[in-house]
Amino acid sequence: MGDTPNYIKSLLLPNGKKPTGRRVWSLDLESIWLPFFTATNLQGDTAIPLDALGAPLRLAYAQDGSVKFSKSGRPVVRVAKPIADSVKLVRDNFAANLVAYAEGVAQDNPEGFEALQKSAHEAGEPIATQDRANMSKAVAEAMEKSMAEARAEARKAPKTPKQEKVPVTA
Secondary structure (H helix, E strand, O other): OOOOOHHHHHHOOOOOOOOOOOEEOOEEHHHHHHHHHHHHHHOOOOOOOHHHHHOOEEEOEOOOOOEOEOOOOOEOEEEOHHHHHHHHHHHHHHHHHHHHHHHHHHHHOHHHHHHHHHHHHHHHHHHHHHHHHHHHHHHHHHHHHHHHHHHHHHHHOOOOOOOOOOOOOO
């Protein structure tokens, strides 16, 4: 096979750690992002303010300065802007690296890449066909059930007396 970089290989290995808590981009703030950004600050790779690292969760405020509440009545808590901005940068760079890696492999082995894509499409086609058939059947059944319920409801509704037609004279 090709020379896959170790950082790509490591992304594909199972890792039993299951962090819990406030998530930012689906990763735990306390056990992943804060240690990561503390390390990047220490190495001089980032300059996230210490107050953001020390108090990463902040109350959200309305324009008038009052504390914001959600519809459920809970106060709205946001991740400090410097951390949220840094996570967005990591996410954007991560996506760009994934795309660059795929493009590099496709350029190095265009025939193999295209053949694998075609094989994957062919392997998935029976599943997609079955899903389409099942969806059509489910929609037809739901429509029939809905129509039956509407007819039953119409039979239950009280009949309104017919109004007599009154001739209009000019």
